[in-house]
Amino acid sequence: MQIIDLRSDTVTRPSKAMKAAMMDAPLGDDVFNEDPTVQALQEMAADMFGMDAALFCPSGTMTNQIAVKVHTKPIDEIILHKDAHIYKYETGGWALHSGVSVKLLDGPLGQLSPEDVEANIQPDFDWLPRTRLVSVENTVNRGGGSIYTLENMKAIAEVCKSHGLRYHLDGARLFNAIAESDYGPKELGSTFDSISICMSKGLGAPIGSLLLGSNDFIKEARRVRKVFGGGMRQVGIIAAACKYALQNNTERVLEDHERARKLGAVLNDLPYIDEVLPTATNILIFKLNSTIKGHTFIEQIDRHGIKAIEFGPQWVRFVTHLDFTDEMLNKTINILQSIKSE
Ligand SMILES: Cc1ncc(COP(=O)(O)O)c(C=O)c1O
Structure with missing residues (x-):
């Protein structure tokens, strides 16, 4: 019987052309920063989004959790939608890895509004956690794949800027949003402090996610990736599939x-x-x-x-x-x- 698997877009198998790209990839030890294919992928993604640098990681859970860790200190608070993947499906990693609390907001189709974000920033009292980070998801998994408008994402960015908060985008399915929208990667790159993008969902690579941000952010993220056990060796063999996906599968x-x-x-x-x-x-x-x-x-x-x-x-x-x-x-x-x- 033919199986039609609609559980997730993570179930795809690499195509012949993607596998050929993997076989031909030049490799090196990426913990020593010597894998040319990983470097090419990271540079390609950073350029695409107009951000300083990128870091290749095994999963979207890891890129999100690294972002939370780098942007916060223990006892800070992060603002999320109550249906956010970071809150619901990452095994409470924010508590374990970063020692932070979460402020959960509601909103139609899994989306936050700038007004709600602003109204939920903690006042500066020593008996309250300090609000440090806001994270949005685009597209929104539990929102039926809903898409944020650029206007909404930028309005939340303004709130973050005026209150000294960091702003992260969980873009596991970001190219699904971009394909349907009037904004491109560069507008997103200039709106967020960090962006996570999965290669293993709509883009069809077997493994891999990218974290994007400033040079300082990525330098720190690299250290956190190592302590999470995510430093990988000749991982260009997988980065090649992700590079192929970015070049061929976004539209x-x-x-x-x-x-x-x-x-x-x-x-x-x-x-x-x-x-x-x-x-x-x-x-x-x-x-x-x-x-x-x-x-x-x-x-x-x-x-x-x-x-x-x-x-x-x-x-x-x-x-x-x-x-x-x-x-x-x-x-x-x-x-x-x-x-x-x-
Ligand atoms: C919105 C969202 N963010 C993050 C992730 C985590 O990705 P991974 O499964 O690679 O850890 C997923 C996975 O389905 C997701 O849907």
């Missing part, structure tokens, strides 16, 4: 968005679905009504080879990606239309 994410929109339109018409979050990019989040239980739905589609994850009681997430074809889309639509509620 093709639009195809994933198109397929997600088609699927979203079908979901909206199904009798067992209550609500579908607006489909902005490649993430579809929808709520089943009381005629079918979440786990029953997941089991039923699994029997037809479709894999998806429950995203809360009665909520389900589908993510489209590089290995999800038009043929799979049509098959998925047929299966969804054949599902019987209880």
Whole structure:
């Protein structure tokens, strides 16, 4: 049976051309800063975003957690949306690695507003934690892949600047946002103190994330990466896949968005679905009504080879990606239309 894996855009396999790029990559020991492929990737990304420097890391969790550590001191506080990946899905690393607390805000589709951020900065009393960092996510995973406007990101940047706060972007799926927006990497580079971007999601590389920032920030980040156990040796073999992804796969994410929109339109018409979050990019989040239980739905589609994850009681997430074809889309639509509620 053909498996259609919609659990995440992390499930893609490297293409033949990507593997060929990996095989041909010049290598060296990156802990000694001697891997030419890693250096080329880091320079390419930093140039693209108009930032000083970049650091290649094994995962987006690591780039986010390094950013939190470098920007804060223990007993500081960071402002996050209550659905932020850094808060929900990084095993509470902010508490362990950085000794900070979190101030969780709400907002539609997982997004913060500058007004809310400003209203939640702690006053300067010694019995309160000191607000030090604001982090936003773009696109927003739990917001159905929603996209921040440049105006909103810049307005939050202004609040950060006027209160002496650092500003981080969790851009795990940043190229999905860029492909649909009127802003480019350079505008983002000039808005944030640090940016994390995953190569292993929409861009289709097997492993790897990049952290971008000033020279001083990246120098410190390199030290923190080492203490996290993320110093890697001949890792150009993987950086080559990421370089290939940056050069070839950033614009093709639009195809994933198109397929997600088609699927979203079908979901909206199904009798067992209550609500579908607006489909902005490649993430579809929808709520089943009381005629079918979440786990029953997941089991039923699994029997037809479709894999998806429950995203809360009665909520389900589908993510489209590089290995999800038009043929799979049509098959998925047929299966969804054949599902019987209880
Ligand atoms: C928004 C967001 N940030 C960060 C990450 C972490 O990436 P990784 O799985 O590479 O640690 C993810 C992973 O799904 C994510 O969705």
